[in-house]
Amino acid sequence: MFTIRLARMSEKPLLEALIARSGIGLADGFYTPQEALAITREVFGVDSALVEDGTYFAIEDDGVVVACGGWSRRATDFGGDGAKHGTDRLLDPATEPARIRAFFVDPSMARRGLGGMLLNHCMAAAAQAGFTSLELVSTMPGEPLYLAHGFAAIEPIALRLSGGVIVRLTRMGRRL
Numbered sequence: 001m002f003t004i005r006l007a008r009m010s011e012k013p014l015l016e017a018l019i020a021r022s023g024i025g026l027a028d029g030f031y032t033p034q035e036a037l038a039i040t041r042e043v044f045g046v047d048s049a050l051v052e053d054g055t056y057f058a059i060e061d062d063g064v065v066v067a068c069g070g071w072s073r074r075a076t077d078f079g080g081d082g083a084k085h086g087t088d089r090l091l092d093p094a095t096e097p098a099r100i101r102a103f104f105v106d107p108s109m110a111r112r113g114l115g116g117m118l119l120n121h122c123m124a125a126a127a128q129a130g131f132t133s134l135e136l137v138s139t140m141p142g143e144p145l146y147l148a149h150g151f152a153a154i155e156p157i158a159l160r161l162s163g164g165v166i167v168r169l170t171r172m173g174r175r176l
Helices: 010-023 033-042 050-055 114-128 144-147
Strands: 002-006 056-061 064-072 098-105 133-139 152-160 167-173
Touching: 002 098, 002 114, 010 050, 010 064, 010 098, 033 167, 050 056, 050 064, 056 114, 064 114, 098 114, 114 144, 133 144, 144 167
Parallel strands: 098 133
Antiparallel strands: 002 056, 056 064, 064 098, 133 167, 152 167
């Protein structure tokens, strides 16, 4: 039985380990091993502001965290604490979309509906906070999930990382 709860700052190391497993383990067929390693090492991670804002969640299976992700009322597009892209200013729900952020699933739990469960939870929370639309920056492995939940591609992004690695991402959006 899967349960969603707020993520806690005290479990940041556990979440970081899950994020690393997900970033590498679910990239096959979407990114080269070099691309997966680069984005996982340089971009992925917990954004502490989401945890502090109460908008980052963990999904547990029998007490074990198997997925995490959230939404944000802040303008930051993506990235963990050490690699945020965008500004952390608060968004205006009347005129700006909330952000869907940092979704990661343990590879051993892939394709069990956890991403959809988390996404539905976040969409409901953002709507309750007064937002009428959502945006996100998706990795290639995440795109099928977001497309299946009504998101549409807005623009491609070529993220330049160290060593000349370029990782493909997609800005996506939808109305609530």
